[in-house]
Amino acid sequence: MTHADLIVIGAGQSGLATAALAPRHGFERTLVLESADAPGGAWPRYYESLTLFSPARYSSLPGLRFPGDPDRYPTRDEVVDYLRDYARRLATEIHTAATVTSVTRQGDAWSVRTGDGRAFTARAVIAATGDYGTPHIPSLPGSQEFAGQVLHAADYRSPHPFDGQRVVVVGGGNSAIQIAAELGEAADTTLATRRPIGWTPQRPLGRDLHWWLKHTRLDVAPIRRLLEKVPVSVIDDGHYRTALERHGVDRREMFSRLTAEGVVWADDTKETVDAVVLATGYRLAFPYLIDSGALDSDGLPLHRGGIATAVAGLGLVGMEFQRSFSSKTLRGVGRDADHVLARLHRQRP
Incomplete structure (x- = not known):
């Protein structure tokens, strides 16, 4: 049994950053x-061409500047290298x-166990695993009969396996746009x-947009509830x-169902x-x-700003809109970690 003051998961x-x-914080x-x-979290598993929408100057963790031109937009591999150097x-x-x-409370301490049988205890635990380990797979009518391939962006790496194919990308966020833009060069894409x-x-x-968010303070906590309701927009x-446009990628209303051969669009x-x-x-x-x-009851944490409200000595870092617009980003996690650590320290007996 190994004991620590704090165990960070992830x-x-x-x-x-935590x-x-x-x-x-003691x-x-x-x-x-x-x-x-x-180390590196989910970053090594993202698609190869992923590029940050925040410049390097706004993509640093506490205590270590992101290297290189501060105005460039780093790639996936640059982020992985940065995180491993940081570690x-x-x-x-x-x-x-x-x-x-498992993480269970035992008296004044937490008991943490791993799949290979190791056991740890700590006065405080912070869950920092985020949500990238659980891709959302929506229910698609007809998916069981579809003979083609259905995969989540979490399993997509590059356009090469789709050369010459007919591909539909579902989604209207940043990842969907990046993936569709590069798929369009290799496949007939919608x-x-x-x-x-x-x-x-x-x-x-x-x-850069992140300059405006910082200097107008639009990403601070009092604004976040409004930002949660803003429709998804691509930066x-x-x-x-x-x-x-160059690759002929068109946008269509979501298809109504899948068939054995393909899709049925909204117009039948x-x-x-x-x-x-x-x-x-x-x-x-x-x-x-x-x-x-x-x-x-839905498996979601009961918390306020990353501090568990149902149990003592447990915090969370890295959740979307946890405390601000940037909570789930490289530049935002440090601020949230600082907040959570300070409050967990005050809870210590």
């Missing part, structure tokens, strides 16, 4: 438990290949959405919109389709917290 951007800030020994074989610099034990299976695609300029009045400097037109890529987002899931007393 070594992605949220977990690493571990970096923990000593400032947590002398912190352990990070990561299910993968290396190497931490004076924190990171246990990889350690999938947490975007299927339930509403028209909304576009947000990436550099209004010559300044673009014109590159992706142009790529869609049938079309043969080889593959459907679901860029339909992710859902929060904390299976290891099922017996913790921290979840509601």
Whole structure:
């Protein structure tokens, strides 16, 4: 049995930022438990061409500037390299290949167990696994009879396997647009959405959108409830919109069902389709917290700003709109981690 002041579950951007800030709040020994074989969270599993919509200057974790030109938009592999470099610099034990299976309260401490039988205890635990481990697969009528391929964006890597095929990408967010834009060069591609695609300029009045969010403070907590209700919009400097047009990627209303050969569009037109890529987002899931007393009947955490309200000594970092518009981003997780750590420290006996 290994004991620590704090156990952080997940070594992605949220977990690493939390571990970096923990000593400032009196947590002398912190352990990070990561299910993968290396730090980096979900980033190494994203599609190869993924590019951030935030420039490098707004993509840093606490204490380490993102390297290179601060005005460029980093790629997936650059983020992975950055996170792994960040992990190497931490004076924190990171246990990889350690999938947490249960977190339970035992007296004044938490008991944390992993799938390979290891056991840990800590005064406080922070769940920083986010939602990218649980892709949302919507119910598609006719999916059982469809003979083509249906995959989530979480399993999409590059357009090469789809050369010459007829592909439908479902979704109207940033990932859907990026994937459709590059698929269009290799395959006959259509975007299927339930509403028209909304576009947000990436550099209004010559300044990156994130500059405006920072200096107008539109991403601070009092505004977040309004932002949650804003329709999904794609951030673009014109590159992706142009790529869609150049490659002939059209947008159609979501199809009504799948058939053995393809799809039935909203106007009852049938079309043969080889593959459907679901860029339909992710859902929060904390299976290891099922017996913790921290979840509601739907399996979602009961919390206020990342502090569990049903149990003591448990925090969460990395959830969308947790405290602000940027809570789920590289630049936002540090601010939330600082908030959660400070309040957990006050709870300590």
